Amino acid sequence: MGVDAHTTSSPLGSLAELAAMTEVPEETREQVASDPFCATLGIEVVDLSPGRARAELRVTEDLLNFHGTPHGGAIYSLADAAFAAASNSRGETALALETNISYLDADGVGETLTATAEETHLAGKTAEYEVDVVDGNGDRVATFRGRVYRPE
Template structure:
């Protein structure tokens, strides 16, 4: 596997949206990324439960990092998420993105979101297009 270019690592680490939500990419290699998020009161919806968009954003951040990890621009074509269990304020979530298919200008990624006990709380899948 190829190494992740330093410029790509810097771009991933400086993502302003991730910083706003508290998402941190903690591991990055070619075709793979791990991101973490601590669920806080600021991530609650009007029901008083953590917003599904926060879980989605965590998975999407891992997906973006993994799909752009080789230094080539990767643009999302489609994504979907299945919420499997609830999360609570105080939970620490980890999203692990793995490349499952790479052919020509497209790639496919699966992201598993788990709580600190290792229980899967969501599954995200995404496809990208590389225009370069």
């Protein structure tokens, strides 16, 4: 489910598109759509369902490091945004306990990176998520893993 830049009211996708994603509370969709840090980087959440999220980021010149490749912080932020959306998708506050990332490859300017977060374990107040970050060819750029705690 892509986001058309001409109809998007938010850098994270239009509220109408996010509202069409079933089983996710409206308040949660609105929170995901209004994340100011993601908006600053240009990260868009393009799919959201319980325990799952997909986010995209187009690599621009201002996201490069001094080697001319995407800054690890930009890739981490993309993976973390998908992780945050997936872990909060049921409408319960989820707080990160730990995360880690492995960088596997680097792409250049103009490439669109996609991070897909999947819930891999849910038990009581904790859950675990795995996030794959891929380039436009589907080649893995990074793998991310995170655990959350739900205090409610």
